[in-house]
Amino acid sequence: MDRPVWKSIFRTGKVDSNYKRALLIFNNLFLHFLPVKVRKESMRFSATLYLGFIASILFFLLVGTGVLLMLYYRPAIPAAYYDMKNLAYVVTSGKFFRNMHRWAAHAMVAIVFLHMLRVFFAGAYKPPKQFNWVIGVCLFLLTLLLSYTGYLLPWDQLAYWAVTVGTNIVGYTPVVGRDLQYLLLGANEISSNTLIRFYVLHIVILPGALFTLLGVHIWRIRKDGGITPLLHRFSREPTSGTLPEDREN
Amino acid sequence: MRRKKPKNEEEGRKDRNSGLEGNEQHRGPLSDEDIQNLPGIDPSRRDFLYRVGVGALSITAIGGGLITADFLWPDVVKQPPIRFTIGTPADYPPNSVTLLPEQKVFVVRAVEGYFYAMSAICPHLGCITKWWKDLGEVRCPCHGSRFGVKGEKIAGPAPRGLYQLQMDQGRRGELIVDNDWRDKDDTVHVLKV
Numbered sequence: 001m002d003r004p005v006w007k008s009i010f011r012t013g014k015v016d017s018n019y020k021r022a023l024l025i026f027n028n029l030f031l032h033f034l035p036v037k038v039r040k041e042s043m044r045f046s047a048t049l050y051l052g053f054i055a056s057i058l059f060f061l062l063v064g065t066g067v068l069l070m071l072y073y074r075p076a077i078p079a080a081y082y083d084m085k086n087l088a089y090v091v092t093s094g095k096f097f098r099n100m101h102r103w104a105a106h107a108m109v110a111i112v113f114l115h116m117l118r119v120f121f122a123g124a125y126k127p128p129k130q131f132n133w134v135i136g137v138c139l140f141l142l143t144l145l146l147s148y149t150g151y152l153l154p155w156d157q158l159a160y161w162a163v164t165v166g167t168n169i170v171g172y173t174p175v176v177g178r179d180l181q182y183l184l185l186g187a188n189e190i191s192s193n194t195l196i197r198f199y200v201l202h203i204v205i206l207p208g209a210l211f212t213l214l215g216v217h218i219w220r221i222r223k224d225g226g227i228t229p230l231l232h233r234f235s236r237e238p239t240s241g242t243l244p245e246d247r248e249n
Numbered sequence: 250m251r252r253k254k255p256k257n258e259e260e261g262r263k264d265r266n267s268g269l270e271g272n273e274q275h276r277g278p279l280s281d282e283d284i285q286n287l288p289g290i291d292p293s294r295r296d297f298l299y300r301v302g303v304g305a306l307s308i309t310a311i312g313g314g315l316i317t318a319d320f321l322w323p324d325v326v327k328q329p330p331i332r333f334t335i336g337t338p339a340d341y342p343p344n345s346v347t348l349l350p351e352q353k354v355f356v357v358r359a360v361e362g363y364f365y366a367m368s369a370i371c372p373h374l375g376c377i378t379k380w381w382k383d384l385g386e387v388r389c390p391c392h393g394s395r396f397g398v399k400g401e402k403i404a405g406p407a408p409r410g411l412y413q414l415q416m417d418q419g420r421r422g423e424l425i426v427d428n429d430w431r432d433k434d435d436t437v438h439v440l441k442v
Contacts, residue, residue: 161376165391168375179322187326 033215035222047229048122051115055143056214058108062146063207065101073153075199077192080155105147112143124228132220135213142210149202152195163198164190334423338364338442341424346380346387346398353377354414354426355387357398364440366426367400368412378411387411399437409435416440 007013012023022036041047072091073083087094116136119125125133152163167190171181186193221227329352341347341358348355353369369387371378376391386403387396394405402410415427415438424440 161391164376165374168373171375183321186323188328191327193323193326 033219033222035226038226042227042229044229048227049114049118049230051111051118055108055111055115056218058104058111059210059214061104062101062108065097065104066203066207068097069101070203075153075195077155077195080153080195084154084156105150109143109147112140116140118230119228122228122230129220129224129228132217132224135217135220139210139213139217142206142213146202146206146210149198149206152190152198153202155195160190163194167194329428331429332425332427334419334425337423346382348380350377352426352428354428355380355400355411356416356424356426362442364416364424364442365399365437366414366416367437368414368428370412371407372409372412373405373407401435413437418442 002013010024011027012020015021015024025031025034025036069087072087072094074080084098087098089095119133119136148163148166152159167181167184170184171177173180182188184194184197185191186197333352335349335354335356338358341356341364343358343362344360346355346357348369355367355369357365357367359365369378370376371389371391371394373389373392373394376389378387378389378394378396380387385398387398387400388394389405389407392406394407395403396407396411397403400411400413413436415429417425417427418440419425422442424442
């Protein structure tokens with residue numbers, strides 16, 4: 001750990017004190033937005049059920065499997081459907097990765113929703129975390145939109161009619177409904193324009209937005225006073241999320 | 250580089266004056282008072298140019314946004330023609346309901362021999378409906394809306410009956426359907442041949 005190459009990368013050197021442990025977090029691009037210190041009880045499974053953590057792991061799993069699927073998928077008619085069949089029956093482990101992508105997507109919707117419930121019942125939406133709750137709601141909506149846009153990509157009967165129904169619901173929006181529907185479809189009905197639009201939304205725009213907001217979401221947990229445990233010792237305290245020493249100061 | 254904070258007003262003024270004299274350069278931003286004292290510079294001109302600059306950039310940004318938004322709405326779309334021919338009357342026996350899947354249209358020939366056409370797209374959420382000959386009604390597979398043979402709503406979540414279409418006959422006797430259904434009312438447009 002004290003070798004020059006190691007120190008040139010990690011700077012901190014041998015981690016033998018709380019100060020060095022803090023430096024380890026500060027000096028790492030991927031960790032520095034996490035809190036340097038957390039309460040032990042916040043890290044217990046019963047405090048948060050690890051739902052946010054699981055949701056973010058699922059997101060990165062979806063990015064990984066999604067990138068693999070992109071190597072064999074062409075967003076065109078009728079190639080999209082045949083590429084799905086190709087993935088299922090010809091590509092080595094294609095079915096495995098596609099199913100992993102599919103099930104992780106279903107799981108992410110469920111886990112994000114459960115995470116939202118946990119946050120609600122822990123009262124973690126209360127000040128000073130009200131803005132992070134709003135970001136969380138946006139993340140939930142982005143998760144649903146990702147799930148929905150991914151639904152069309154197999155270009156099978158289920159996909160086609162589900163998106164027909166969904167975009168017709170958009171069409172019922174007062175005043176701007178028809179324009180919004182046209183914008184989403186890229187035509188008057190589902191066509192190759194729709195497929196490419198949903199594809200671009202699914203692989204670039206929505207994951208980019210979700211990734212950005214996820215960073216802000218996790219960063220703000222630290223900024224807003226840390227995790228609010230579901231069953232915590234300070235449940236009678238009026239303000240959630242702040243630690244006793246913070247209140248004293 | 251930030252300027253050192255002057256200890257008092259007089260020193261500060263001296264400092265500013267010394268910064269503007271000779272070859273020595275002024276090292277910090279000019280305050281409003283400095284600008285007022287500068288010979289030959291009209292502060293309103295600077296303000297004017299600032300506003301022109303901000304205005305021009307704002308117009309450019311708004312224009313760029315509008316052009317980008319316009320880019321997202323396609324000008325030309327590929328879809329089946331709105332007005333199309335569907336063969337001759339002989340192709341449709343009396344007392345028949347025929348679905349044209351590509352155009353998503355029902356062509357009905359009544360027992361008496363006259364024709365009418367209606368859209369097969371469910372007015373609820375856009376699924377393609379199906380004619381059930383045994384039941385004598387049109388049903389939507391998505392949410393169970395039911396329609397009569399003339400397209401009138403019987404049951405289900407659909408807000409109205411099937412859209413009625415205009416039918417014409419061409420010079421050679423061919424049948425023509427006008428699928429511009431979004432603007433049509435519930436009236437059945439009968440074509441007698």
